[in-house]
Amino acid sequence: MKIFHKGTELSENCKALNEGRQSIGFVPTMGSLHKGHLSLIQLAKEQCDLVICSIFINPTQFNKEEDFQHYPKNVERDAEMLQKIGCDILYMPSVDDIYPNGLEKKSYDLGQLGEVLEGSFRPGHFDGVIEVVYRLFAIVNPDKAFFGMKDFQQLAVIRWMVSYFDMPIEIIGGPIVRDLDGLALSSRNERLSPEERKSALKLSKALFYIKKNYPKKGFNVLRKECIEEIEKDPNLDIEYIEMASALDLRPIKEYSESDTVGVFLAAYCGAVRLIDNIVLF
Numbered sequence: 001m002k003i004f005h006k007g008t009e010l011s012e013n014c015k016a017l018n019e020g021r022q023s024i025g026f027v028p029t030m031g032s033l034h035k036g037h038l039s040l041i042q043l044a045k046e047q048c049d050l051v052i053c054s055i056f057i058n059p060t061q062f063n064k065e066e067d068f069q070h071y072p073k074n075v076e077r078d079a080e081m082l083q084k085i086g087c088d089i090l091y092m093p094s095v096d097d098i099y100p101n102g103l104e105k106k107s108y109d110l111g112q113l114g115e116v117l118e119g120s121f122r123p124g125h126f127d128g129v130i131e132v133v134y135r136l137f138a139i140v141n142p143d144k145a146f147f148g149m150k151d152f153q154q155l156a157v158i159r160w161m162v163s164y165f166d167m168p169i170e171i172i173g174g175p176i177v178r179d180l181d182g183l184a185l186s187s188r189n190e191r192l193s194p195e196e197r198k199s200a201l202k203l204s205k206a207l208f209y210i211k212k213n214y215p216k217k218g219f220n221v222l223r224k225e226c227i228e229e230i231e232k233d234p235n236l237d238i239e240y241i242e243m244a245s246a247l248d249l250r251p252i253k254e255y256s257e258s259d260t261v262g263v264f265l266a267a268y269c270g271a272v273r274l275i276d277n278i279v280l281f
């Protein structure tokens, strides 16, 4: 596996490869890799000739300095995992390499997509995500880019972005990878104490409970039950648990046959903010 730290060097390499007509698959990450990230690398390997993974903790997408400062870092272990799974190129830029003129970000009108769920609780977050992914795409110039459904709204935002800028890049969504007990894998899970880890499990349990009981009880009753249960745990503080269209994240109050629907939640577990979702139908 080749490792690049400079975008200019990687771009040159990608250009040469593109002339050889190799298809490039790209998996952007913030590192501290786990099986969720690796599943995207695997998907990219199946669909593309050459796989590039980036590791960059993007300062412009964090709303809280504290979250940015404490974001886990495991660069050596990450590189080993990527090497082992057969990733071809690892790109690990510095902040200056991505933002040579300082931490700029533009503001985008995503319409309702930018206002609901994460958009309403993390103002400016998706502007930062678009900024960094736009810059990474310009460097890597991939044919396909792979994003996890764990960050479901982010995937929708990236699809919006490639359509808005008319980028010839296919966006592929990969399914959520969970621990054996159901907790969605996340780099942030590393920050949970053993006791918090037990509490965090109640979040995925709530989603599975809703999926199982939705036909009998309906969403509003289940939502209330889940919030009551979660709020009993002093480690947990729920921000939202909402039903929305799995296509455009439009809020859904009553299910109709034509909707593809998911349930989306965000909660603090101690100081760690976690998100998860499940597609109902």
Ligand code: AMP
Residues within 6 Å of the ligand: 028, 029, 030, 031, 035, 036, 037, 039, 040, 146, 147, 148, 149, 150, 151, 174, 175, 176, 177, 178, 184, 185, 186, 187
């Ligand atoms: P991150 O490093 O958290 O920015 O995530 C990088 C990519 O991995 C994003 O596209 C995430 O949606 C995806 N990802 C993170 N956790 C999971 C998971 N548990 N299952 C599948 N994809 C994931």
